[in-house]
Amino acid sequence: xxxxxxxxxxxxxxxxxxxxxxxxxxxxxxxxxxxxxxxxxxxxxxxxxxxxxxxxxxxxxxxxxxxxxxxxxxxxxxxxxxxxxxxxxxxxxxxxxxxxxxxxxxxxxxxxxxxxxxxxxxxxxxxxxxxxxxxxxxxxxxxxxxxxxxxxxxxxxxxxxxxxxxxxxxxxxxxxxxxxxxxxxxxxxxxxxxxxxxxxxxxxxxxxxxxxxxxxxxxxxxxxxxxxxxxxxxxxxxxxxxxxxxxxxxxxxxxx
Amino acid sequence: xxxxxxxxxxxxxxxxxxxxxxxxxxxxxxxxxxxxxxxxxxxxxxxxxxxxxxxxxxxxxxxxxxxxxxxxxxxxxxxxxxxxxxxxxxxxxxxxxxxxxxxxxxxxxxxxxxxxxxxxxxxxxxxxxxxxxxxxxxxxxxxxxxxxxxxxxxxxxxxxxxxxxxxxxxxxxxxxxxxxxxxxxxxxxxxxxxxxxxxxxxxxxxxxxxxxxxxxxxxxxxxxxxxxxxxxxxxxxxxxxxxxxxxxxxxxxxxxxxxxxxxxxxxxxxxxxxxxxxxxxxxxxxxxxxxxxxxxxxxxxxxxxxxxxxxxxxxxxxxxxxxxxxxxxxxxxxxxxxxxxxxxxxxxxxxxxxxxxxxxxxxxxxxxxxxxxxxxxxxxxxxxxxxxxxxxxxxxxxxxxxxxxxxxxxxxxxxxxxxxxxxxxxxxxxxxxxxxxxxxxxxxxxxxxxxx
Numbered sequence: 001x002x003x004x005x006x007x008x009x010x011x012x013x014x015x016x017x018x019x020x021x022x023x024x025x026x027x028x029x030x031x032x033x034x035x036x037x038x039x040x041x042x043x044x045x046x047x048x049x050x051x052x053x054x055x056x057x058x059x060x061x062x063x064x065x066x067x068x069x070x071x072x073x074x075x076x077x078x079x080x081x082x083x084x085x086x087x088x089x090x091x092x093x094x095x096x097x098x099x100x101x102x103x104x105x106x107x108x109x110x111x112x113x114x115x116x117x118x119x120x121x122x123x124x125x126x127x128x129x130x131x132x133x134x135x136x137x138x139x140x141x142x143x144x145x146x147x148x149x150x151x152x153x154x155x156x157x158x159x160x161x162x163x164x165x166x167x168x169x170x171x172x173x174x175x176x177x178x179x180x181x182x183x184x185x186x187x188x189x190x191x192x193x194x195x196x197x198x199x200x201x202x203x204x205x206x207x208x209x210x211x212x213x214x215x216x217x218x219x220x221x222x223x224x225x226x227x228x229x230x231x232x233x234x235x236x237x238x239x240x241x242x243x244x245x246x247x248x249x250x251x252x253x254x255x256x
Numbered sequence: 257x258x259x260x261x262x263x264x265x266x267x268x269x270x271x272x273x274x275x276x277x278x279x280x281x282x283x284x285x286x287x288x289x290x291x292x293x294x295x296x297x298x299x300x301x302x303x304x305x306x307x308x309x310x311x312x313x314x315x316x317x318x319x320x321x322x323x324x325x326x327x328x329x330x331x332x333x334x335x336x337x338x339x340x341x342x343x344x345x346x347x348x349x350x351x352x353x354x355x356x357x358x359x360x361x362x363x364x365x366x367x368x369x370x371x372x373x374x375x376x377x378x379x380x381x382x383x384x385x386x387x388x389x390x391x392x393x394x395x396x397x398x399x400x401x402x403x404x405x406x407x408x409x410x411x412x413x414x415x416x417x418x419x420x421x422x423x424x425x426x427x428x429x430x431x432x433x434x435x436x437x438x439x440x441x442x443x444x445x446x447x448x449x450x451x452x453x454x455x456x457x458x459x460x461x462x463x464x465x466x467x468x469x470x471x472x473x474x475x476x477x478x479x480x481x482x483x484x485x486x487x488x489x490x491x492x493x494x495x496x497x498x499x500x501x502x503x504x505x506x507x508x509x510x511x512x513x514x515x516x517x518x519x520x521x522x523x524x525x526x527x528x529x530x531x532x533x534x535x536x537x538x539x540x541x542x543x544x545x546x547x548x549x550x551x552x553x554x555x556x557x558x559x560x561x562x563x564x565x566x567x568x569x570x571x572x573x574x575x576x577x578x579x580x581x582x583x584x585x586x587x588x589x590x591x592x593x594x595x596x597x598x599x600x601x602x603x604x605x606x607x608x609x610x611x612x613x614x615x616x617x618x619x620x621x622x623x624x625x626x627x628x629x630x631x632x633x634x635x636x637x638x639x640x641x642x643x644x645x646x647x648x649x650x651x652x653x654x655x656x657x658x659x660x661x662x663x664x665x666x667x668x669x670x671x672x673x674x675x676x677x678x679x680x681x682x683x684x685x686x687x688x689x690x691x692x693x694x695x696x697x698x699x700x701x702x703x704x705x706x707x708x
């Protein structure tokens with residue numbers, strides 16, 4: 001589904017990603033872990049097409065096609081979804097108008113007519129139940145005045161509405177208490193389809209108790225320095241990142 | 257051989273007067289005009305050194321040789337033949353002012369339910385001088401604005417509305433100001449709106465130019481809102497790029513009165529809106545909102561003067577602008593809190609979005625406070641659409657163009673949502689949406705017969 005090949009990326013001229021290789025197949029859940037500043041969010045930004053991330057080398061293939069030149073909306077229409085680490089508040093744009101616009105763009109892309117208002121409201125009701133989001137929130141402007149937890153829930157709600165093929169959850173657990181975390185994770189699991197894939201970006205292991213990864217990758221200084229199964233996450237929880245960092249620095253020194 | 261006699265060049269103030277009759281009007285109106293003319297001679301046409309006209313060169317506009325319309329013209333058509341309002345569900349009492357003169361349906365002022373009187377200002381001066389005299393020009397004459405003085409010196413007609421004590425208007429009055437001429441004309445309508453005590457009213461003012469010619473309007477409107485009364489004013493300007501529209505709104509409020517004004521400017525070559533508010537009784541409240549959308553070489557300039565002359569009054573000003581292409585805009589908002597106007601609350605916001613870096617906006621909020629127990633804030637921003645919001649929308653599959661529309665629309669929404677009349681709000685929402693999409697050269701659908 002997603003194939004990242006030797007990806008190098010700069011932000012404001014500074015190299016952040018220094019050669020990432022990653023393959024995500026349909027149905028898989030990948031966790032990308034790593035200390036702060038290792039490049040996790042930059043990787044997510046590169047996949048969804050943020051213009052401030054400058055790709056200097058390598059490629060990102062999605063469904064066998066390079067998406068580097070694709071505007072973010074087209075990537076979204078093809079099924080890539082990012083749950084934002086910091087969802088923005090957009091006063092004046094109602095949740096309903098926003099989601100209707102998004103749903104109908106998706107339908108247009110697939111050659112379908114716009115959804116009828118009643119079908120749309122039915123869909124909203126159904127998905128709201130699924131992710132346990134408060135009805136009052138969806139009557140407001142996008143994220144306006146939402147608490148941190150509500151914003152994250154709202155991301156998962158949008159994910160439920162749009163049914164992406166590839167979901168990237170960028171620090172979805174940050175700022176959530178354990179109950180909210182459980183609700184959000186349950187939502188993500190309920191939305192899982194056999195052919196859809198998920199990339200969970202997180203600093204901590206706790207989210208992975210609920211969203212169980214098939215693969216865990218550790219990102220450090222712009223490179224994946226270790227990949228493994230879900231047990232790697234537990235090992236990191238126990239021992240922290242330092243041993244891996246040390247190993248990595250030593251291997252670099254050894255190489256010299 | 258032809259000898260051309262060289263005359264010394266005239267100053268612009270004298271030159272403009274040549275376009276008007278030498279003789280002042282008669283009676284009450286004449287008295288008002290004569291006093292105003294003295295003021296005009298004193299203040300003159302505001303130059304660029306005038307703080308309130310720093311960004312709008314009115315002298316240049318006035319120098320363009322418009323012919324002043326100083327008397328009503330004879331018409332052999334009914335207004336419905338040339339114009340109909342395009343909001344079919346809008347339930348209003350409709351009155352029309354054509355080229356500055358009330359377009360008479362009846363020979364007399366009309367009496368609406370509740371003893372409300374409406375019609376032409378000349379009719380009112382003739383029939384009800386007892387109502388007109390205590391108010392006409394009372395607040396406007398406090399202004400040192402030379403252009404307002406020019407209107408007051410010569411304006412002879414316009415719209416008149418009187419809402420007596422305790423009357424609640426069951427539906428709003430709609431005043432349609434039309435300019436229609438095959439010449440380049442200058443029109444000067446003058447209106448007077450009076451609400452007694454405990455009265456309630458709504459007013460919708462639509463400004464349209466039914467001509468392709470270059471035309472200029474210089475309007476004065478006075479609103480006197482008595483104790484415990486409330487008035488909602490909504491104004492929709494949808495003109496064209498050859499239109500210069502200068503207007504002066506004077507709002508005078510008594511104790512515990514409440515006035516909300518919403519000015520929506522969709523089109524106009526040069527728009528200059530002045531709003532002067534005097535909160536003259538304790539507990540008065542004024543909310544002034546404005547939204548302008550401009551592109552090409554349009555120039556839109558708003559100047560507010562909010563005078564807190566009594567304690568415990570509240571005022572808010574929310575003005576927003578979207579400027580595209582080489583459009584130019586200006587906002588000046590002055591709040592004056594007079595000595596003794598304690599417990600004043602005044603909040604002013606001016607936000608602007610520049611869609612291209614060729615567009616220009618000057619904004620100047622200003623506070624002048626002579627009381628020590630007040631809450632006043634003001635703020636102004638000029639910027640682009642928020643890139644984070646734009647990306648968020650696009651990341652959900654919404655194309656950039658649509659995402660920009662959603663954001664601009666959201667920006668405008670803060671003003672539009674304050675419009676209380678539902679069908680009007682819906683219609684304005686739609687007009688703004690079409691305007692933002694560039695699909696609204698102007699309100700064409702309002703014109704039945706353009707040429708007639």
